[in-house]
Amino acid sequence: MRKQGKNLNVFLMDGTPSGRVKCTMANWTGVSYRIPRTALELCRERDDLKQSGVYFLFGTDEANGRDMVYIGQAGVRKMGEGILYRLQEHKRNPNNDYWVQAVVLTTSNNSFGQTEISFLEHHFYKLAKECSRFNIKNAAEPSLGNITEEKESELFEFVENAKVVMGVLGFKLFEPLIQIPQSIQQNINNDDLLLTLTRFSKKSKQQIQAQCKQTAEGFIVLKGSQIEQIDSQTIPTTIAELRKNSSIINGQLQENILFKSPSYAASFVLGGHVNGRIYWKDENGKTLKELEQR
Numbered sequence: 001m002r003k004q005g006k007n008l009n010v011f012l013m014d015g016t017p018s019g020r021v022k023c024t025m026a027n028w029t030g031v032s033y034r035i036p037r038t039a040l041e042l043c044r045e046r047d048d049l050k051q052s053g054v055y056f057l058f059g060t061d062e063a064n065g066r067d068m069v070y071i072g073q074a075g076v077r078k079m080g081e082g083i084l085y086r087l088q089e090h091k092r093n094p095n096n097d098y099w100v101q102a103v104v105l106t107t108s109n110n111s112f113g114q115t116e117i118s119f120l121e122h123h124f125y126k127l128a129k130e131c132s133r134f135n136i137k138n139a140a141e142p143s144l145g146n147i148t149e150e151k152e153s154e155l156f157e158f159v160e161n162a163k164v165v166m167g168v169l170g171f172k173l174f175e176p177l178i179q180i181p182q183s184i185q186q187n188i189n190n191d192d193l194l195l196t197l198t199r200f201s202k203k204s205k206q207q208i209q210a211q212c213k214q215t216a217e218g219f220i221v222l223k224g225s226q227i228e229q230i231d232s233q234t235i236p237t238t239i240a241e242l243r244k245n246s247s248i249i250n251g252q253l254q255e256n257i258l259f260k261s262p263s264y265a266a267s268f269v270l271g272g273h274v275n276g277r278i279y280w281k282d283e284n285g286k287t288l289k290e291l292e293q294r
Contacts, residue, residue, distance in 0.1 A: 006161075008168055014039070023169060028161050029111065033104040034169045040087055040102075049084040052076050052113065053106030054120045057090060057099035058171060061135045063245055065238060068098060069173060070137040071125050073117040098137070103169055105162055118145035119155055120162075127163075127174050132255050134173055177220050177256045195219075195262075195280040195288060197269055203230040206251065210269040212280055214288075218258050219265040219276070225253045232272030239267045262288055 007026040014020050020042065021034040031048055043049050057070040074086035083104050090096045105120070106112065112120075122144040128136055147155070163174040193214040201208050210225035229251050231240055247254035259265040262276030270279070277289040286294075 006164060023165050025161055029107045029109050030158055030161055031106050031108050032165045035102045037100050040091060043084055048106055050082040051106050051110045052117050053083045053104055054117055055083055056103040058101045059099035067134045068137055069134040071121060073121040075114055115145055115147055118143060119147050123159055131174055131176050177258055195282060197266060197279050201228050204228060212265055218260045219262050221257050221265050221268060223253055223256050227251055227253050227269055228271040230271055234273040235271055236267060243268060
């Protein structure tokens with residue numbers, strides 16, 4: 001069945017792709033803005049940014065270099081203070097200097113109340129957690145609040161459109177790295193190349209077995225892979241930090257992690273500097289290097 005197309009309007013408010021961006025969609029009351037941290041003051045006269053809504057603060061986790069996001073909500077306060085005022089509070093907070101871009105979701109008809117923004121904040125948090133592309137800075141899961149089933153159905157439609165808009169604005173927060181079964185041992189029937197790394201570790205006396213998928217974005221070490229727990233002296237610093245901050249329990253990886261190169265993916269698994277094009281192999285025992293040469 002052919003997928004339904006969507007008609008979006010992307011407006012470069014400052015005339016440049018790196019400036020403020022407003023995004024709307026045909027037959028949707030939602031309005032979204034991408035605002036650089038440095039451009040908040042330029043938005044002071046925008047009435048729709050004085051409304052209630054949900055916002056996302058995007059930056060980088062200095063501990064491991066991974067993308068980071070904070071997901072929040074803002075209700076209307078006294079003197080018409082809404083989303084923009086909340087963003088300015090974040091900017092003034094010395095503990096919030098990590099973020100460089102904000103994305104705001106509100107409506108053209110000012111229809112969001114506290115119930116709606118609580119539901120959306122909670123749901124967006126859960127979606128981002130499941131997709132595992134970003135480190136989430138929220139200290140705790142936002143409260144869902146009480147909502148009727150009629151309103152829930154309406155807001156789920158808003159969420160689906162917001163996911164599309166978020167991607168158009170350049171943030172793959174709600175796009176899963178890969179669509180795979182819960183267990184990586186099951187057969188994976190799609191076009192992405194499945195690779196395996198198997199090696200007996202002299203350091204830990206353990207059999208290391210990891211699986212990886214080559215996609216258009218890079219190499220994804222899959223959840224459930226066995227990871228060497230002892231670092232070698234040759235391990236790259238960035239990989240050592242990533243291993244330290246990743247979710248690994250008893251040598252088993254608890255999340256999917258994307259790498260831009262096969263060697264970084266293999267180095268993460270084995271805890272040392274290795275050539276991933278030799279270590280990663282397909283189901284027939286062909287190395288990635290051999291597959292590329294063929």
